[in-house]
Amino acid sequence: MNCWDPRIEEMPKEDLQRMQYKLLKSLVYRLYSFSAFYHDRMKEQKVHPDDICKLSDVHKLPFMFKRDLRDNYPDKIFTASKDELVRYHVSSGTTGKPTVVGYTQNDLNNWTTSLARGLTSVGLGRGDVIQVSYGYGLFTGGLGMHYGAERIGATVLPASVGNTERQIELMQDLGATAIACTPSYLLHIGEVAEKMGVNIKKDTRLRTGILGAEPWTDGMRNRIQDWLGIRAYDIYGTSELSGPMFTECAEQKGFHIWSDIALVEVIDPKTGESLEAGEKGELTITILQKEALPMIRYRIGDITTMEEDICACGRTHPRIQRIQGRVDDMLIIRGINVFPSQVEYALMAIPDVGEHFQIVVERKGALDDMLVRVELNKESFSDKINDIMKIRQKVEHRLRNSLNVNADVELVEPGSLPRFEGKSKKVIDKRSM
Amino acid sequence: MFWDKKIETLKTDDLQALQLKRLKKTISQAQNVGFFKKRLADAGISASSIKTLDDIQKIPFTKKQDLREGYPFGFFAVPIKEIVRIHTTSGTTGKPTVVGYTQKDLDVWADLIARNMTMVGVGKEDIFQNMVNYGMFTGGLGFHYGAEKIGMTVIPSATGNTKRQIEMIRDFGVTTIHCTPSYAMHLSEVAEEMGESLDSLKTGIFGAEPWSESVRHSLEKRLGVTAFDSYGLSELFGPGVAFECEERNGLHIWHDSYLVEIIDPNTGERVSDGERGELVVTPLVKEAMPLLRYRTGDVTMLIEDGCLCKRAQKIARITGRSDDMLVIRGINVFPSQIEHVLLKIPEVGNQFMVYIDRINYLDEMTVEVEINRDFFSGELTDLAKIQKKVGKELRDSLELRTTVRLVEPGSLPRFEGKAKRVMDRREEI
Numbered sequence A: 001m002n003c004w005d006p007r008i009e010e011m012p013k014e015d016l017q018r019m020q021y022k023l024l025k026s027l028v029y030r031l032y033s034f035s036a037f038y039h040d041r042m043k044e045q046k047v048h049p050d051d052i053c054k055l056s057d058v059h060k061l062p063f064m065f066k067r068d069l070r071d072n073y074p075d076k077i078f079t080a081s082k083d084e085l086v087r088y089h090v091s092s093g094t095t096g097k098p099t100v101v102g103y104t105q106n107d108l109n110n111w112t113t114s115l116a117r118g119l120t121s122v123g124l125g126r127g128d129v130i131q132v133s134y135g136y137g138l139f140t141g142g143l144g145m146h147y148g149a150e151r152i153g154a155t156v157l158p159a160s161v162g163n164t165e166r167q168i169e170l171m172q173d174l175g176a177t178a179i180a181c182t183p184s185y186l187l188h189i190g191e192v193a194e195k196m197g198v199n200i201k202k203d204t205r206l207r208t209g210i211l212g213a214e215p216w217t218d219g220m221r222n223r224i225q226d227w228l229g230i231r232a233y234d235i236y237g238t239s240e241l242s243g244p245m246f247t248e249c250a251e252q253k254g255f256h257i258w259s260d261i262a263l264v265e266v267i268d269p270k271t272g273e274s275l276e277a278g279e280k281g282e283l284t285i286t287i288l289q290k291e292a293l294p295m296i297r298y299r300i301g302d303i304t305t306m307e308e309d310i311c312a313c314g315r316t317h318p319r320i321q322r323i324q325g326r327v328d329d330m331l332i333i334r335g336i337n338v339f340p341s342q343v344e345y346a347l348m349a350i351p352d353v354g355e356h357f358q359i360v361v362e363r364k365g366a367l368d369d370m371l372v373r374v375e376l377n378k379e380s381f382s383d384k385i386n387d388i389m390k391i392r393q394k395v396e397h398r399l400r401n402s403l404n405v406n407a408d409v410e411l412v413e414p415g416s417l418p419r420f421e422g423k424s425k426k427v428i429d430k431r432s433m
Numbered sequence B: 001m002f003w004d005k006k007i008e009t010l011k012t013d014d015l016q017a018l019q020l021k022r023l024k025k026t027i028s029q030a031q032n033v034g035f036f037k038k039r040l041a042d043a044g045i046s047a048s049s050i051k052t053l054d055d056i057q058k059i060p061f062t063k064k065q066d067l068r069e070g071y072p073f074g075f076f077a078v079p080i081k082e083i084v085r086i087h088t089t090s091g092t093t094g095k096p097t098v099v100g101y102t103q104k105d106l107d108v109w110a111d112l113i114a115r116n117m118t119m120v121g122v123g124k125e126d127i128f129q130n131m132v133n134y135g136m137f138t139g140g141l142g143f144h145y146g147a148e149k150i151g152m153t154v155i156p157s158a159t160g161n162t163k164r165q166i167e168m169i170r171d172f173g174v175t176t177i178h179c180t181p182s183y184a185m186h187l188s189e190v191a192e193e194m195g196e197s198l199d200s201l202k203t204g205i206f207g208a209e210p211w212s213e214s215v216r217h218s219l220e221k222r223l224g225v226t227a228f229d230s231y232g233l234s235e236l237f238g239p240g241v242a243f244e245c246e247e248r249n250g251l252h253i254w255h256d257s258y259l260v261e262i263i264d265p266n267t268g269e270r271v272s273d274g275e276r277g278e279l280v281v282t283p284l285v286k287e288a289m290p291l292l293r294y295r296t297g298d299v300t301m302l303i304e305d306g307c308l309c310k311r312a313q314k315i316a317r318i319t320g321r322s323d324d325m326l327v328i329r330g331i332n333v334f335p336s337q338i339e340h341v342l343l344k345i346p347e348v349g350n351q352f353m354v355y356i357d358r359i360n361y362l363d364e365m366t367v368e369v370e371i372n373r374d375f376f377s378g379e380l381t382d383l384a385k386i387q388k389k390v391g392k393e394l395r396d397s398l399e400l401r402t403t404v405r406l407v408e409p410g411s412l413p414r415f416e417g418k419a420k421r422v423m424d425r426r427e428e429i
Helices: A015-032 A036-044 A055-060 A066-071 A106-123 A140-151 A164-173 A183-196 A217-229 A339-349 A385-403 B012-030 B035-045 B053-060 B063-067 B103-121 B136-148 B161-174 B179-193 B213-223 B335-343 B380-398
Strands: A085-089 A099-104 A129-132 A155-157 A180-181 A210-211 A233-238 A241-248 A260-269 A281-287 A295-304 A332-333 A334-336 A353-364 A369-378 A409-410 A427-429 B083-089 B097-101 B127-130 B152-156 B176-179 B203-207 B226-233 B238-244 B251-253 B258-261 B276-282 B294-300 B326-327 B329-331 B348-359 B363-369 B403-407 B420-423
Touching: A015 A036, A015 A055, A015 A295, A015 B053, A055 A260, A066 A099, A085 A106, A085 A140, A099 A106, A106 A241, A106 B035, A106 B152, A129 A140, A129 A164, A140 A155, A140 A180, A140 A241, A155 B035, A164 B380, A180 A183, A183 A217, A217 A339, A217 A353, A260 A295, A260 B329, A281 B083, A295 B213, A332 A353, A332 A369, A334 A339, A339 A353, A339 A385, A339 B035, A353 B053, A369 A385, A369 B251, A385 A409, B012 B035, B012 B053, B012 B063, B012 B276, B053 B258, B063 B097, B083 B136, B097 B103, B103 B136, B127 B161, B136 B152, B136 B238, B152 B161, B161 B179, B176 B179, B179 B203, B179 B213, B179 B363, B203 B213, B226 B251, B226 B294, B326 B363, B329 B335, B335 B348, B335 B363, B335 B380, B363 B380
Parallel strands: A085 B152, A129 A155, A129 A180, A155 B083, A180 A210, A210 A233, A353 A427, A369 A409, B127 B152, B127 B176, B176 B203, B203 B226, B348 B420, B363 B403
Antiparallel strands: A085 A099, A233 A241, A260 A281, A281 A295, A332 A334, A353 A369, B083 B097, B226 B238, B238 B251, B258 B276, B276 B294, B326 B329, B348 B363
């Protein structure tokens, strides 16, 4: 097994937890003393740093939400001086003010280290040519992956997004062995390559995909892997945590969350109670060594489960399952919770349909109405009404079984749904328009 | 203020000794590149036959077109696993020019930018908004790494969304900006419309296209900055090659890292100090991709007078090109690239004209091309389709938005001698 830092990555669990406790304790003391925001929050919650006597006492600490960042725009809760700040990233935010994240040099180092471990764990290193096709600039995806790939000594192609044909030319001509982008963009690249007559499997050296910034399923993974001849790994993070931070290892069984960097809990989003390993809930994350913008029990809004067993790769750090949806993305259809990822999961099990779909929710009278538009596969695309009807019934049946809700299905021509270079937009909720 | 006072103010003798040592090393490094190995062998030159700096004149020039033949990795002097970064820049035809960097190259490059920025008085307490393209273009990441090295706070805002750029300058108290001078003019207009005075700004670093003293005055007045000219090109790492000091009377080129010659572009002979000619540079510190006597195509001169800041000899601000390269919104475009794109599209002919205008301080390029009768059915939708296709192909290849006008076959001028296909109608900025 390749490890970037074997001492930390394979440290016995008890030692990791001891280290986490120490880091948590000093973080809480530091913030209680130097951050007005956290001081007030802890007071409100009637908790003092002295009350944190063991790791599980983290439960006593107050939660933090995205709105806390927005309310304190741009930098009111930063705990580093202007001199110490070396970077700002800004996420556009779909509603209202953007979220601003500041970094000290140590913050950048920890972020980069986390990625260096992750990239090494999927077998990348010196000699690899990594095409970074996330947007560069204020978005954390581009520069984050760039620094991680540079740290492991790989050759970095800072391709950024857009100009897809040029991207494919560069991939071929410069011998890219790995690409980092959103899964939606890789699908788009694959399609454009086919149109150009480039077979990614045969005509390029691409072997690895690091795909993130939006949730995607194992079904999608299988399709991407088979189609493009690569191993596709998920990567997790958001700008509030620094950016893309945690990858799967070669086992492809969830994200390794480095214990010296983050303390994760999974909670019941309604009650705020902690859940056991294996139970599904909302991810809550404490970044243990963040200087500029500390995060204690940040409610990130992502739905997952935690795995405490030791991974087959030998790394001892806890894992979380791939993200099954966001609390914000959850659709309530006639009282039933539906995540877009569940729809993707159901669709990818049907060989007749393609990778692109769209969910349209409308209110018809008093009832919610869900329509799933999905592209047919090129091979299944036919002008025989009977064939189409059969596939449609199959899809409707499958969706009903896995979502427990009726959905109308519209099969559309391959290539007719929108394609995306960054994060995709799969849900159109007309109820809120 | 100095980033590296010793090297920046080295005495002439010491500087020349250092240059000679580094030149020999560069020639040995260049022997790892097939192209140079053959060139040097043909000219009967090796590192040991260089006794003085003037001996460099025995080495043939390297031109932009030469680099095309090495695409993609033919000019790398180290194995690919030593290369940690690849950038691309405009080539003279379809394929871009590829430049590679070792870890040491990246460190040296960031150090040069740190020198430049320190020279104009910005430091770790400054907040820097970097409003140029990131990605394959060297301008964004180059300045980003230099500013980070100094310990400034970097806002990697890249290009676009001018209103948001202005809000960030206001909300983050930005003190230093980097962009093209024409984008800065545009920014100042939008700020005025928004009623934002941008009081926190104090330093403006402008480059990637030539600009005049009158634009300097105008930018300083409108943005409240002191404006500095920045020069560089991707083949020589990127930005950071030469930079104005606080005197703002010519640019200091870093002689320990770049050996400078000014030549008559027609004869290849050196011209004297104070005479204009083409800048030819031999980088002395590049590992991954050494170059010998690289013809930049930029027209300047060596300034005779010394500088009050005590740094070494300056070059004058760039006044033009010795070839036909155009700089459009900071992006380098060769007319041959346009021709190459059009040749690949059967729906249009081979005759074309390029018009360049400046509208609201921003460059606009219009390409006129003749339609090919065989592909024209008389339907208007066909025309729109072809126009869109040509626009997309040009954009993908030049990384630049252009306006495409389709014209009747036979209506564009034919040239018997040297074709004059480019009409640059921009007023000087």
